Amino acid sequence: MEVVIAICDDLVEERANLARMIQTYSQERDLPIQLCFFSSGEELLDAFHRSQQFHIVFLDIYMPNCSGMEVARQIRAAHDDTAIVFATTSQDHGRDSFDVQASDYLLKPFRQEDVSQALDWCLEHIPESVRCLSVYSEWEQRELPLSTIQYIDVYGHRSRIHTTQSVLVVRRGLDDLEVSIQSPDFLRCHRSFLLNMNYVDSLEGNAFRMSDGTLIPISPSQTAQIRNQFIDWTYIKAWQQK
Amino acid sequence: MEKTRLVIHMHDTEERSRLFQILSAWMELYCAPMELVTEPSLPIQPPVILFWDLDSGTLPPRFPPDSSHALFVCAADHQAAIHSYPFHPNGFLQKPICMDQVEAALKRCIPLWWNALERLEILSGRVRTQVPFCNVTQIEGTRKGCLVHSSLQTFSVREPLYSLESRLPPRIFVRCQRSFVVNLFHIQKLSRQSAFLSDGTEIPLGRCQKDAVWEAYQQFRLLREGQLQL
Numbered sequence: 001m002e003v004v005i006a007i008c009d010d011l012v013e014e015r016a017n018l019a020r021m022i023q024t025y026s027q028e029r030d031l032p033i034q035l036c037f038f039s040s041g042e043e044l045l046d047a048f049h050r051s052q053q054f055h056i057v058f059l060d061i062y063m064p065n066c067s068g069m070e071v072a073r074q075i076r077a078a079h080d081d082t083a084i085v086f087a088t089t090s091q092d093h094g095r096d097s098f099d100v101q102a103s104d105y106l107l108k109p110f111r112q113e114d115v116s117q118a119l120d121w122c123l124e125h126i127p128e129s130v131r132c133l134s135v136y137s138e139w140e141q142r143e144l145p146l147s148t149i150q151y152i153d154v155y156g157h158r159s160r161i162h163t164t165q166s167v168l169v170v171r172r173g174l175d176d177l178e179v180s181i182q183s184p185d186f187l188r189c190h191r192s193f194l195l196n197m198n199y200v201d202s203l204e205g206n207a208f209r210m211s212d213g214t215l216i217p218i219s220p221s222q223t224a225q226i227r228n229q230f231i232d233w234t235y236i237k238a239w240q241q242k
Numbered sequence: 243m244e245k246t247r248l249v250i251h252m253h254d255t256e257e258r259s260r261l262f263q264i265l266s267a268w269m270e271l272y273c274a275p276m277e278l279v280t281e282p283s284l285p286i287q288p289p290v291i292l293f294w295d296l297d298s299g300t301l302p303p304r305f306p307p308d309s310s311h312a313l314f315v316c317a318a319d320h321q322a323a324i325h326s327y328p329f330h331p332n333g334f335l336q337k338p339i340c341m342d343q344v345e346a347a348l349k350r351c352i353p354l355w356w357n358a359l360e361r362l363e364i365l366s367g368r369v370r371t372q373v374p375f376c377n378v379t380q381i382e383g384t385r386k387g388c389l390v391h392s393s394l395q396t397f398s399v400r401e402p403l404y405s406l407e408s409r410l411p412p413r414i415f416v417r418c419q420r421s422f423v424v425n426l427f428h429i430q431k432l433s434r435q436s437a438f439l440s441d442g443t444e445i446p447l448g449r450c451q452k453d454a455v456w457e458a459y460q461q462f463r464l465l466r467e468g469q470l471q472l
Contacts, residue, residue: 094323098334101350105324121330184353205367224370234394235377236352 001132001143003031003123004053008038008068009060009087014108015039018058018087021115028116031123041066045074054082055130056103056122061088069093072100079241081127085118128183135161135177137168144168146183151195151216162214184233189226190219197233246289246354247277252316253298257337261293261316264344264468271427271466273360273375273411291354293335296322302329312351341468362409364390366397373397375414379428379439381406383421393428393441413465416458419448426462 005022009015015037026033036054038044041063047054057075061068072084083103086093087110097105103125104118132143148163154174161168161177170177178186178194188194189208193216201209206223208216208230218226248265252258262280269275286292286303288310294302296317305311313331315322316339323334333347348355361372373392382389383403390397390406399406407415407423417423418437422445431438434452437445447455464470 091321091324094325095320095334095336098323098331099346103330105327107324117328227369228372231371231373231395232356235374235392236356238394239349239352242349 001032001134003033003055004036005033006036006038006044006047006054006057008041008044008057008063008071010039010063011060012039014060014087018115021112022058022119024112025116025119040064041068041071044071048075048078048080053130055126056083056085056119058085058087061086061090061093069096069100072097072102076100082130083122083125083127085122128185131183133161133177133181135168135170135172137161137170142168146181146185146196147198149181149196150199150210150212151193151214152177153194154192162212187226187229187233189230190217193217197230200230203227203230244289245277246291246358247279249279249282249286249290249292251282251286251292251298251300251302252280252295254295257295257316257339260468261339261344264339264341265293267341267465267468267470268344268348270413271376272355273414274355274358275360276355276358289354291348291351294331296326297337302326302331304329309353312354314347341466360411362390362406364397364399364401364406366390366399371397375411375425376427378410378415379425379441380443380445381410381423391441391443414462416451416455417448418445418451418455426459429459432456432459 007015007018019035022033022035042065059068059072068086068088075082084100085104085106086097086102087106087108089108094105103122106114106118128146131146133146135142135144144161144163150162150164152159152161152174155169158169158171159174159177161170174194178188185197186194187197195208195216199211201211206218206220210216250258250261252261258280265278288305291312293314293316296315302313302315305313313329314333314335315326315331316335316337318337320336326334332350335343335347359374359376361374362378363370363372373390377392378390379393380391381403382391387400388403388406390399403421407417410423414426415423416426424437424445428440429437430440436447461470
């Protein structure tokens with residue numbers, strides 16, 4: 001998986017210095033990365049508004065116009081759980097950094113070791129919204145973001161992955177895919193169906209109505225348990241977004 | 243599944259009893275009974291929600307990278323927040339700790355305490371459903387039973403209001419007129435005539451219930467502010 005990292009700092013030499021450290025990390029770990037540079041908070045927010053996705057954002061705090069802390073607040077207000085690492089000279093925003101659930105707080109001048117530790121942590125804790133499922137389909141290896149998978153159903157001895165863009169047939173069983181996905185957003189509602197609850201429109205009797213109109217059955221022997229699991233998930237989601 | 247414990251590791255006795263009081267009140271408000279430990283034996287075993295005082299001079303434990311624990315560090319100096327990052331806490335609480343800080347902190351580890359929530363069991367549409375008490379906003383009596391309004395959906399049940407009411411925790415639910423029971427947690431504003439709920443609903447107070455509602459609301463506010471001895 002290629003890790004997409006944004007660096008947002010108004011000083012060009014600071015951006016270059018941080019990029020060097022990230023590249024050293026990437027070479028040491030043999031990890032493909034893509035770096036994107038932003039010289040202001042507004043530029044970075046524009047990229048977010050254009051639905052550009054980053055796994056990690058390194059963010060300076062003192063920048064003209066929009067401060068890094070304000071940018072972080074706006075990112076979180078849009079319910080984006082990208083990992084944020086502050087890279088700053090400011091010692092005054094430690095408490096605020098927890099409010100925006102930052103992954104780390106690096107004080108300038110920082111060392112290679114500090115950057116590596118921050119990246120290690122972020123990569124171990126990749127948020128649900130940017131996690132991917134690795135599958136082999138149509139003679140190629142693909143990385144499917146979990147957030148694009150609507151549901152998966154059994155198709156003979158294979159499985160069909162219904163994403164927002166297409167339907168992929170893979171030679172893997174549903175149990176195996178469920179283990180690989182291991183996400184609280186996914187629900188095994190039937191022996192032959194695994195669905196992403198983010199795409200459920202409503203509960204209709206003994207079935208889930210998906211946002212694309214498909215009706216997915218609930219296992220008759222587990223109706224109450226599955227309905228309660230779904231109801232709990234909706235409450236938890238609502239609490240987390242409050 | 244093992245039950246999550248709330249653990250306080252704090253040497254300052256005054257601050258420790260304050261946090262104990264706030265956490266006890268939080269458990270009452272959310273109807274989430276959990277074991278609350280103030281003098282933990284080390285090492286601290288997950289699943290745990292740990293409050294660790296950085297000012298006590300000892301460093302918090304490093305937990306394995308999984309979701310079986312949450313660590314909240316506390317200190318009087320806000321700069322301690324930056325230096326706590328190597329332990330990757332879920333939150334930082336600046337002393338003196340207040341209920342708002344604890345509420346915000348615990349919202350960051352919902353999956354750890356979700357199973358501890360007490361629930362209202364109802365039979366709706368032939369399916370037995372359990373709604374956490376803290377999510378029930380109001381219950382409305384109707385001719386054929388009740389409507390249980392929760393923060394996300396409404397359930398129609400055949401059980402009469404008095405029967406449902408008997409199963410509700412009295413500290414957070416109050417009858418505000420003949421056919422309405424409200425959750426004090428969801429009252430945004432209370433006037434002499436009505437209760438205004440967080441979802442925008444206005445419920446008129448019954449003549450006979452007014453005083454009882456006001457009394458219950460005052461008690462609730464004291465609990466919410468951590469000032470009520472439990």
